[in-house]
Amino acid sequence: MFKKYPIKRRIAHDESLLSYLISVADSHGVDILILLEMIKLNEKFRMHSGDLKRVDFYPGSIINLDKLCYVTSLKHYEINNSTFTNVINIFNESAKGESCRVLNNMIRENLFYCPDCLKNSKQLSLLWKIDGINMCFEHRCKLLSTCCQCLEPIKYKNIRVINHCPHCSKKLSDVKTDKDISENELNYQEWLIDNWKYLLNYSGNRLSSSETALRILYVLNEQQNKYSKELVKMNGYQGRLEQLLQCARGTLTKKKAVHISMLLSTLYSQGIHIKDFLKLTLPTEFIDSLHEKSIGHWASTxxxxxxxxxxxxxxxxxxxxxxxxxxxxxxxxxxxxxxxxxxxxxxxxxxxxxxxxxYFIHAFTILEKINISKLTWPEKEKVMGLKRDRIRRVLAYFQSRRTFAYECIDCIPAIDNQLLQLLVDKIQQGTDIQEIRFWQQWINYDQYLLYRFHHKVISILITNPYLQKSGKNSDPCFKKLITATCEEFLKNNININLPSVSLAAGTSSTTIRSKDCSDVVISFRIKQTEHRREKLIQEIEQKVIAYFDKHVGEKIFSQKLYAAINVQYPYLKLHAFWLAEKIEQMRKEHNLQAHDAA
Structure with a gap:
């Protein structure tokens, strides 16, 4: 059960959600963790001081936002504007906002503050949490990073009263500010703060990592319609340019987000505001020229x-x-x-x-010098340097073209033009080449190879993938069947892969591929993997809680902890880095309490 708090004030402009909740908790005489316990998302998980840094990052991952709105009378848009939710929503492609990495190492864990702001408003600005923002533009002063009385740095997780040091309890605002800032730094900080304010309040369209990379390249290309690698290099991208190009072209084997610091540094160097960046419309000619350099350029040269x-x-x-x-x-x-x-x-x-x-060119250089028709198979393999099946393909390939004066394959009838045309027609209609291989018309495998490597057939097979992409072989009814099968597998937690789905649907893996439905299976397999991973992480959370409860008063070691919960630290760091950090924080505080008790 939870109650509605009588709130005396609304959340202020630029104030962080954590600052607001600390003030609410303090005004009602409760600890911030007790307030969070009332509105937490996972009822089985105990809130911890290490969770406080997650409040401003992506609160929807730990807080029931509907409960929060009820308890505090906040609106959802106010919550988004007082956290990094809007920024994450712009650039994140994952279903889980907390796994977003565009802000990696950008959010401070220690408090940076303006004494004049604390004196006037008694609130913590969300902007102060952003690494790189080092001044208060309103008061034209540098942000402080320690308490000026005890000189201790202040971690956000230790703050319980705004404007008071958690170490010495002195007021943080009782100090003179440093206004010695150069003109260049002042201009940069003004630009950075203005851009971040726009991002924190932006609720427009999302950008995929590929779209973000494309726009950065367009900016570095000085918004010219034809991509110029020399021009982009001259404008000095601070990250890895090759990775940015791969991201823009969609050729990365694993998706990687473009870090927000790389984006902002590029925009500042080019004198462009983030508002204009988000409104950019890229000409098709630029996108085509970018991809042309990646593949078509080499084919054409x-x-x-x-x-x-x-x-x-x-x-x-x-x-x-x-x-x-x-x-x-x-x-x-x-x-x-x-x-x-x-x-x-x-x-x-x-x-x-x-x-x-x-291996045809390699074989040609040998066959034009040596007649291997009378050699045994072991001798042919030794001369050609190829296995038997590849040699059979090579011989069929050159015999279909009459490249050499002698017959490469004995006892095979000449090519029947009607049968050849039938083969070409079937391939163009979408019949899989593996099905054609077992036609009854073939005398043996060698005859099939003779037709398979005919220049007309090869030409069709090379260009056919592009015809299939246009949707020529798509079948809506078949796609609906495969989708329904995958949904049933997902519901019943049955492994989703091409063999199992094809078996359940009464078809073959080859047919699923030829009818452009393999992407459906892949998407459901990815979804199943994500669901299983989320369930596993929830189970890990419960095991961690149980382990800490079981070892109250005892020192906990990481190696024994991870062995007990049966999970590898690298796996958790990769798929739920926030949980790995939280476990480490819990362990440190638990061991400190155990030491004090002893």
Whole structure:
């Protein structure tokens, strides 16, 4: 049960929610932790002084906001404006706001304050918690970081009365302020404070990490329509430019947020306000030119190097197939490309040299010198340096083109144009190549390979992925079936993956992929992983509470604690860093109390 407090004042402009709640608790003669116990989100979890820093960060993660509004008569928008919720909502892509990392190492745990503000209003400004804001623009003075009486730094978690040092109980406002600030610093602080005020009160559209990175690059590109790497470098991005480019292009293997400090430093250097940044509209030409540099640029400046290919040495005819990363024969490869004429696949090595990912060019250099048709399979493998199946593919490939005077494969009928056209038509209609492999028309596997590596078929297979992306193979009814199956799996906590979903839906993994439904399975699998992780973290919280209750008066060691709750510290630090920090804070305070009791 909880009661409604008679509040004498509203939350002030720029005041932090923690400051307001400390004042409310103090005016009613209760500790801030007791007040938080009344409105906490998780009824099973005990509030701790280490939780106080979470109040201003993302209160919805620990506080029942509806209860808070009832108890204090605050509005939801007032809560958002007095915390970092609005900032997190702009840049965060995760469902859990507290996991947002755009503000990492930006929020102070120690109090920075303006004595004149405390003397006049007796409240703590949310701006004082932001690392980098070092002055009060209203009073033109530097913020202080310690009590001027006892010279001790003040942690927010120890504050119970506003304007009083928790160490010596002296008033923090009883001191003269330092107004010795240079003109350049004054201008920078004014700009920074004004931008942060706008962010803290912004409730507009969200930006994904990719959209944020794109806009930063557009600003560094001086808002020109054509991306220029030289211009961007000249304007000096303070973070890692390559990572920013990958983030903008969406090619990062793991999503990473653009840190708010990098964003603000870029905007300040370019003389742009955050308000204008959030309103930016990026021209399509700029976005296209950015992606062109990542994949299409390399495809357009390189040419096929297969000697028998009609496109040999002709630049601009390669097709970009992705910006994947792999290691082949000890070499790091990226920027995948393919020739639609001969089917040879290429990539760039670390020195941006074109290398073959397939093995046809390698085989050609051997076959034009040696006739291997009369050799045994072990001899062929030794000469070619390839396994048997790859040799069969190579021989079918070159026989379909009549590249060599001799027959690469014996006892195989010549290509039937009607059968070839049927194969081409089926592929264009979306029939999977694995299904075609088992047609009854084939005499054996070698004949299938002869048609499979025909230049018409290879051309269709290379370009077909782009046709599928347009939705050609999409089936709304089939997608609805897969979605319903995944929802049922999610509800019953059954492992979601392609094999299990295809089995339950009475289809195959190949069909799910060909009908553009693999993304549905992946999205539900991610959702299931997040649900399981959240449940696990809740269970960990309960185990931690039980462990502390069981060891009252005893010294607690981290290694034994994590062994008892059966979780690895790195895992918790990665997926619930706030809980890892809270456990450490609880442990320190518990051990201090145990030491004092002893």
């Amino acid at each position: 390189n040419s096929c190097i297969a000697p028998w290919c009609l496109n040999y040495g002709k630049k601009g005819l390669l097709i970009a197939t992705g910006s994947m990363n792999s290691v082949k024969r000890g070499k790091a490869l990226t920027y995948y490309m393919a020739c639609p004429e001969c089917g040879c696949e290429y990539a760039l090595d670390s020195e941006k040299h074109l290398v073959e990912r397939t």
